[in-house]
Amino acid sequence: MRAIRGLWRWRRNPLRRGTDLAEGWVALTALLLILVAAPVAGTLAGRAADGALQRSVRDQRHTRYEVAATVDHEVERSPLEANPDLAAGRDTRSRVLAEWRGPDGSDHHGPIMTTLKSPEHGDHFTIWTDRHGDLAARPLDSTTATTHAVLAGIGTALAVGCLIAAVRRLIVWRMVRRRYAHWDRAWLRAGPDWGRTGAGS
Structure with missing residues (x-):
């Protein structure tokens, strides 16, 4: 997440590239999603699992x-x-x-x-x-059902967090590849005149 700290550093830096800011914003967005979306997803999944498991507890008490x-x-x-x-x-x-x-x-x-x-x-x-x-x-007891639901919520939150981190890495990887491709094209344009007298080098 060094790119997030870089957002502030690159604000008025004359060496700043557009991709530097873009990487910082991608990292900041990913961090916010991990801090907000992952817990929300985990909470929703845990509540849904708890509701289903508690229904199973009630059903099993009546049928076993x-x-x-x-x-x-x-x-x-x-x-x-x-x-x-x-x-x-x-x-x-x-x-x-x-x-x-x-x-x-x-x-x-x-x-x-x-x-x-x-x-x-x-x-x-x-x-x-x-x-x-x-x-x-x-029959499943209520405490065990709640424990399973909590574990399901934690697992979902971790999975969402890992997914967000993986998407961020993929986006940054594509941005870096695009930057390198741009550099390669720039070097190819400058290559034939490199080091020649009067070529502006």
Whole structure:
């Protein structure tokens, strides 16, 4: 952003070129857009994401149910999962065959992942299902939804800021190329007479 400081320096400088001022104005415009447009875009995106996520929270609260499941027996682990050296750092949940009753009164039986350390027949744990008793993910909570919305807003603001900076660099790059092309044409015109007596050099 040195070109912004250059705006003041170049105001009445006799060596000032039109492109110097243009680069300064482009940089100043980009800075103002980053300071204003990026936060506005981030705020709007965050609010939109929060509204959509909070609607999902409300919908999931009405369509997902916490029910009790009963362990039938633990499913044997694969050789890789049974090896403590290979399983280090992996998911510590256990897979069990369990029975549960859905909110509509239907009985269900199937494999489920549970956080029980040593599941045994008859152990109880809670799971989430839909209204028909089919397994469902834990419903999103309001705090998590807000966190996701904030992250979406920050991400949008950063993306807009990067886009503005990239556009500024592209504009300045094109201006510099145009300046160099102008210099090349000027040198070509002066080249044949360069250094000759009486050529005005």
